[in-house]
Amino acid sequence: MKFPLSLILCTMLSSTVFSQQFDYGKINYEDQLIDRNTIDSSANAVVIQEYGTSRMFLNDDGRINLLFKYHVKLKIFNKDGFRHANIVIPAYKGENHEEYISEIRASTYNYNAGVFEETMMDKKAIFTEQRSKYIELTKFTLPNLKDGSIIEYSYELLSPNIFNYKSWDFQSDIPKISSEYQVNIPAVYNYNVVLRGPYKLTDQKVERDNECMRLMGAKIDCSKISYIMKKIPAFIEEDFMTAASNFKSAVYFELSDSQRPDGSKQSFTKTWKDVDYELKSAKEFGGQMKRKDLYKDIIPNIIKDSPTDLAKAKAIYGYIKKQLKWNNYYGINTEGNLKAVMDNRTGNVADLNLSLIAALSAADLDAEAVILSTREKGLVNKLFSVITEFNYVVAKVNIGSESYLLDATEPLLPFGLLPLRCINDQGRVINLKKPSYWIDLKASQKSTTSYILAGTLGRDGKIKGTITTHSLGYDAFMKRQEIKKYNSIAEYVEKLDEKMTNLSIQKEEILNVDSLDNILTEKYEIEFSVHDLTNADQLYLNPFFINRISKNPFNLSERTYPIDLGTANDERIVINITLPEKYELLEKPKDLGIALPNGGGKYVLQTTLNNDILTITQLKQLSKSIYQAEEYPYLKEFFNKIIQNQKTDLLLKRAK
Known part of the structure; x- marks a missing residue:
């Protein structure tokens, strides 16, 4: 289900469901009485209450940031449920775009002799792990776990990313009794909202939050919207599926436009014509596709024994796979320039496959780029043109009436066969001289x-x-x-x-x-x-x-x-x-x-x-x-x- 935030504001839905915000440390006897047989007899844990909020604010340097607060209370039924007390919180750590985790609290409650005994987590139990170049994980485990323990934790995440407003997963791998997400969005911002998954909201509230912030001296009202879902079944992952995010019940946000102080609008939802221009003119993408000059002197030797265009393409594909090694990083933009890639003989997905495109072009073959989202990342929302939804790029070479998709990251892949991680619905073909278009991503061989x-x-x-x-x-x-x-x-x-x-x-x-x-x-x-x-x-x-x-x-x-x-x-x-x-x-x-x-x-x-x-x-x-x-x-x-x-x-x- 997809609809603009402006539509929500026009309807101003009323609600009989009150906010599910709850105080930290207030454990009820009713929590102890929760029986998994009345919820899901196969569940090892259940979320009793889950509440999150997101709001924008101006930081000290005048930039708008997003503050996300999360608070959850769970009941652990047995030892198999102890894994739900191992908490991992991801934060993005990119250039000029760093997220920070703070204000972590965590407690375990065990019912003993008619009272709840609280064991608070020591702050020293919190540690971080650099999962990749761009992702840092904050980890901790709640203490003193027993069958029947109730655990509770909360944290805050500060993010400069307001384009993709913080999403919310209603479903997880255990059932939830109640889940609510409240967003406060200034009236000068308009978001496209996407509700994904098989389950509908139990209720929804929209209120006006007067003068919630001040921008350039002007007082701005906010829309306070609550998305509420109750009695949510667990989402059980099974073999042979793409990203779980494609199918879980969740709400996503994408910035459509914002209103400037002079009353004009700045649009963020781009057309593919805009995206084409941005990619083709970007130094890290289109600029590298054009670097066939790097290969003009060595191509004749590579293809000297190749009488047909198909044979030439295969020879070049084999050469690039042999010369360049993948560093296991994804991305549609190169990390450097292709000359440096040639010298260092290593690079990310874009470094290798844009090098392949440049080399194919140097042999006067018709080569294009195909940007895509891998299976584990999820499906691309084709209603909107958003570059950040793509995390991978492969080459496409057209020979006669046939087209072949190529990925140089895997030395053992035969010509024309993509890794299974790339077989994910459709990709967008980027041609330096023509408008972009969608292409099916299907396995060329069984x-x-x-x-x-x-x-x-x-x-x-x-x-x-x-x-x-x-x-x-x-x-x-x-x-x-x-x-x-x-x-x-x-x-x-x-x-x-x-x-x-x-x-x-x-x-x-x-x-x-x-x-x-x-x-x-x-x-x-x-x-x-x-x-x-x-x-x-x-x-x-x-x-x-x-x-x-x-x-x-x-x-x-x-x-x-x-x-x-x-x-x-x-x-x-x-x-x-x-x-x-x-x-x-x-x-x-x-x-x-x-x-x-x-x-x-x-x-x-x-x-x-x-x-x-x-x-x-x-x-x-x-x-x-x-x-x-x-x-x-x-x-x-x-x-x-x-x-x-x-x-x-x-x-x-x-x-x-």
Whole structure:
């Protein structure tokens, strides 16, 4: 739900719900009586009350700052809930834009002999951690925790960032009884307000706060708005999702415009035409895209053996990945200039990928930039043109009728495949000569792996044979990453052998580890026992020893957000075992063929015994990269059936 603050002010909603502000240290007997079975029987903790306020004020140097105050009271039900007493508060620490945490108070209350005993946190327990170049974390843990403890803490955050007014998450990973956020916004500022998530506000209050501040000698009124939500279910994160912020119930603010002292308005919500101009003229973005002169002397040597434009692009892509190393920092702007990047051979995402664009342009290839928001950051709000919502940039090269998206940060990525972190809805293409436009960010390849086991059962009860694995797409990329963690192929295989407790690797051959455009092939000569000769007439064998699914990745009773795999998946397993003599197949897992609705995928299992050769074939396909929330029950049941069937062993009996 999206609406301008001005609309709220016009409606001036009345409310029967009173402010949920509460005094620190006032613990009630009713707090002690809270029973999780009446709220959420699976919860290990619950927020009893949560209250926050934000207001603007003029600091001593005449600049407008934002003061955010937070106060919360929780009940811890058991030891599994103790983690909610480990508090982490992030603060941004950028150039000319520093946030500060202060006024921290924290207490634990335990009910004993009819009274609450308070244990106050020692200030020495507070420490800071520099998480990244721009983020500092303030951390503390509340003391004297027990089953049934009530904890309370509060703090203040001072920020110069008034463009993105402090947001508020109504949902967290534990349920909340009451959550309220009150904002005081001067009338000269107009914000777009976005309510996100599945749950609606319980109530909302709007009041006028007369003469709340003075700007350039003028008295300014404020709008005091309270957003209230009660009985809020926990938001449970599960595998295969993008940023939780895309789906949690929360309220966000974005500055639209402000009124100057002369009565005119300054607009902050920009059009894409404005953003295009800003990016193209920025020294750290458009200025670096234009630096093809840096590569004009070395490009001829890079592409000398490349007869086509596609071959040239691949050669340049390989060169940049080899020459430049990513420093693990994101950003759409370079940290320096590309000449320094070339000299130092390292840089952030923008340094590497704008270098790639400049190099492609130097070869007279049509190269563009694509700015995007990564999966963990969240979806971009496409109603408004806000540069700060983007945290990543990749290259796009157009060859004939085809376009390829490239990211030089990952040396093991093949040409045209983006890291999964970039597969997040849409990105904005920035062209130095044309207006920008949206592009879908989809995986260009699916994850594909096939396993073929050809083995022979000996009279000693051992199966000897070869497992051959072929990997493509993201499966191959992740496997190459795993292999490269080790000093050698032999070391990798040694660790792999240790993990396979029932199977021994005798010999290995791994092909195309560095040939990224080819199929990654692994061949292992293996040996494992299926019986110890004590009863060779009967043979039990579980055929699901390759990538067995032991746990359902989908366990929620209901999921309110999409299942985002990032890419479609295809896995095939074929097992052929030659038996030493005639056997009968007495028991086997049920031959199975199940399909997801709307062409979403399928699973097929078949077991046969013909001419002393036991054959087990499996096919598991997830044909879509994204499944909607309403498809969740089908996916859950799909995996349940597979897991249940894989619990059954084969029973072979020697024929008489």
